[in-house]
Amino acid sequence: MKKLMVLFMVTLLAVAFYCPNLWAGDDVIATTVTLDAIYEVALAPDVWDIGAQALEHVTAFVTFTATVGNIATKLQIKAADGDGAWSLGTVGADEFRLEVEDPVLDLTTEDQVLGASVTEYEDLGFALKYHMPSSDTLGATVAQGFDVTVTAGAVD
Amino acid sequence: MIKLFLILILILSTFPGLAPAFGLKVSPAAFIVHNVRPGQIYDVYQETGTRLTIYNDGPTSRKYNLSVEQKSGKKLTGYQSIPDPRWCWFENAEVEVAGESIGYGHIKIQIPDEEKYYNQSWLALFVVKGSSGGRMSLAIQVQVQIETKSKDSVGENPAGIIAVKPNMLHFPSTRGRKLKVIQIYNNDDIDHTYWVTSLLQREDLRIAAYLTQNYRPMLTPEWLSYNKDKFVIKANESKDFLICPSIPDRIKYRRRQWEDVLIVETDDGLSGIIRVRFY
Secondary structure (H helix, E strand, O other): OHHHHHHHHHHHHHHHHHOHHHHOOOOOOEEEEEEOOOEEEEEEOOOOOOOEEEOOOEOOOEEEEEEEOOOOEEEEEEEOOOOOOOEEOOOEEOEEEEEEOOOOEEOOOOOEEEEEEEOOOOEEEEEEEEEOOOEOOOOOOOOOOOOEEEEEEOOO | OOOEEEOOOOOOOOOOOOOOOEEEEEEOOEEEEEEEOOOOEEEHHHHHOOOEEEEEOOOOOEEEEEEEEOOOOOOOOOOEEOOOHHHEEEOOOEEEEOOOEEEEEOEEEEOOOOHHHOOOEEEEEEEEEEEOOOOEEEEEEEEEEEEEOOOOOOOOOOOOOEEEEOOEEEEOOOOOOOOEEEEEEEOOOOOEEEEEEEHHHOOOOOHHHOOOOOOEEOOOHHHEEEOOOOEEEOOOEEEEEEEEEOOOOOHHHOOOOEEEEEEEEEOOOOEEEEEEEEO
16 A cells, blocks of 8 residues: 555656646646846936926927936837826917927827837937927916826837 | 916926936836636736836835836737737736835736637736826836637637637657647738748747746757748638647657747738747
């Protein structure tokens, strides 16, 4: 009886060793980390103070620097509509424009490529300019702040 | 009269050279989830130990927004964008991480319980977004490859313009030369030309982005025999594709898990994968 038990255990171990897939349950998921690294991105400065401006005013370009970590990274940029319902687009009634200098872009609410492949530990400089709407129907006291988002992701 | 409008993003006046920076760090940078069965809810951390780690190197507590998006533009060869990003989600859509500390994003997956969603290879972007506290934000997209369970008896055509069934072949031994059959589908309304290559031959692809953990890349693409020529599949039809193992039956090749990934491509730029494993 004891010998049978030993034989059974040896058989089990052999199956486990030679056929590891048999142990994976039918519905068990597994993961493979294909890039075991830390994605890292930094941005300076971390604020953009436009302040109170007149209609049709255009600010000077303000320079920002995005720095990536130890992986070559694609950087994209997008912005949002104003908090008080001004739209991001071209200059118009209740519509403001955000211009990027290099690469030349007009920001939208969808991601656009800032840098297709920023080398690891490299910086990418870019400048933003704000164009006020030509007219306003919502009121001068309505705050129209907006978000700008720089997104890091895998190089295509 | 000139009206002044409040466009204030943040009250601080900044000079770029002196301005503070803020950063965002997330790991891992990419991973694959294998063997996802349609209809079943998975807690990826509970089942595999994999989760997103968010590093807050700053001195103060910070909130991070977590979401899942479809991949637009160019895709990792062999994968298509997940049809609906709502099939994956984070357990908490917002995570607060104390200063100089780390937090976690726990991922859940549930693919609709439909036969056509077996044998799929998809990409989803798991996005972590952090804000400086002002209105300048940073986001990181972690690219996750989601592969649904391989199944060769499926009641309907697998989903996608290009599709394969099954998407994985497993040869339990180096002995024998048993032929296996993959069906490649053209679910488009026009004819397409197809061709199949081994990952091992593709200098344009990073092998580590495809291979399953604990599997070694096959030593040569010659260990698999299949049609290397281009072929046409007519609109809304499928074709059998034969794969025969040619691995030498030597002791040194036994007891090890070998894998190759066959890349199926079409003339319109779409692609799929077939995993082939020994042991």
